[in-house]
Amino acid sequence: MKTLHISNESLSNFKGAKYLAISHALRQAIKQGQVKENEQLPSARELAQQLSTNRHTIMAAYNELIAQGWIISKQRRGYFVATNLPINSSLPPAQQNRVSESGFQWQFTKNVPRHSDQVAANYRYNFAGGTPDISLFPFHEFKSYVSDAFSRPQLAELNYGNIAGFSPLIEQVSQYLRRARSLTDREIVITNGSQEALYMLSQLLLSPNNSVATEAMGYAPAWRSFQSSGTTVISIPQDENGMIPSELEKAIANQLALGQPIAVIYLTPLHQYPTTVTLPPSRRHAIYQVASRHNIAIIEDDYDHEYHYSCQPLAPMASDDPNGLVIYLSTFSKVMFPGARIGFMAMDKQLATAVTNYKSLLNHKVSVPMQDAIARWMQAGAFERYLRKATKTYHQRRDFMIKQLEHYQSLGIVSAFTIPDGGMAMWVQINQSAKALTERALNNDIYIQQESQFLIDKNQTSDRFIRLGFAGLGEQDIELGLQRLFDQKNV
Ligand SMILES: Cc1ncc(COP(=O)(O)O)c(C=O)c1O
Missing domain, CATH: 3.40.640.10 (Type I PLP-dependent aspartate aminotransferase-like (Major domain))
Incomplete structure (x- = not known):
């Protein structure tokens, strides 16, 4: 098993909780290339022994790095360096224990993963899976x-x-x-x-x-x-x-x-x-x-x-x-x-x-x-009245989406999808990289999400599934949005 070079001095110099000091040191070790993408990290027990600390402190440090996207945990196998490492700048500056603009040095005891500012509603065609059509609300x-x-x-x-x-x-x-x-x-x-x-x-x-x-x-x-x-x-x-x-x-x-x-x-x-x-x-x-x-x-x-x-x-x-x-x-x-x-x-x-x-x-x-x-x-009784109306509308939109997807299936762009009994989105298998399609879609004012965004273990992705919400868009927008999404000339 790999031994990482982490000096006790660097840990004791760190201002903040011990698990944060360890996660910081591990992040440095990854950045320095001591462990490469996909490589296994020492088990919590081994690293605890090496650093003369408690196994739970190491697990808290590992969880911190999982939350930040630096490492992943594989069932029954242990911890591994992630394949797509977050670039350094992806860490919010506030979490780097640096002196802030105000001159004060914040001593954070917790790192909360960065919240995405990508607001689905700002896209011209918003296929976010869980979005209701707020304009229907009475x-x-x-x-x-x-x-x-x-x-x-x-x-x-x-x-x-x-x-x-x-x-x-x-x-x-x-x-x-x-x-x-x-x-x-x-x-x-x-x-x-x-x-x-x-x-x-x-x-x-x-x-x-x-x-x-x-x-x-x-x-x-x-x-x-x-x-x-x-x-x-x-x-x-x-x-x-x-x-x-x-x-x-x-x-x-x-x-x-x-x-x-x-x-x-x-x-x-x-x-x-x-x-x-x-x-x-x-x-x-x-x-x-x-x-x-x-x-x-x-x-x-x-x-x-x-x-x-x-x-x-x-x-x-x-x-x-x-x-x-x-x-x-x-x-x-x-x-x-x-x-x-x-x-x-x-x-x-x-x-x-x-x-x-x-x-x-x-x-x-x-x-x-x-x-x-x-x-x-x-x-x-107005709540249930509205519920009946919204359910009927979303049912129609689901059926419309099915027809559209059947069309793209006949063109060989969509490979498969299962008709859901309910919900607000379809899970759709496509014939190309889901990540690449999603990236192009976002650049083209279309919001969709792809498989790996929903996976705990990002390495397990087949890179073939996208999620298409149907509840939040009218039929015309579903049709035009899908056209733009799947039309290779535009995306
Ligand atoms: C799985 C799941 N749970 C809960 C929620 C709703 O969360 P909240 O009630 O905090 O808005 C959502 C919304 O997207 C969801 O997808």
């Missing part, structure tokens, strides 16, 4: 509920307190979940979108001593939340039906042997993110059984439940949860718009109390007037 109608919320305010609720949420909204959400998603007997906490829920769960349930299992392709904002608590995100192979339960079992045994047991499984069972496939009942059952046997919690992220077209959506895993281990998350980001920042969690009482306590540290509570307006909107 702003005028909703305004009357906002106005009501201010005309007849519930004064007590406008103060601090009631951290878990505005009670009329909790009541509306509970009723809706009971009726539309077969979810009963759960404590509801209203959150600032699913992202806050993911972050709170990572802080409450995860640490450098455990790990999270997720589908091999998934939702990067969720992994980043998990990694912020120092945990390791383990990629579980998936196929055309979603996560493979036998692979999950193997990973559980492997992580136990490594002393980093899996504490949480993060799943998007209804419309797998990003492929949109529905996890079949047999797999749901198998995963649930494995989780129960090993005392592992499941986070079920049901982010676009309503948008299901071919049949009734499968009831959430949380609706059949005899052991109470499923934490259910959902959001108003798709049924309203992401800027509403309203989501909710449904879970057992003990966890709900812990989450509520944690939330009091973050932001006390979610904006009460917004919660109040949504509660009134739901109570009047």
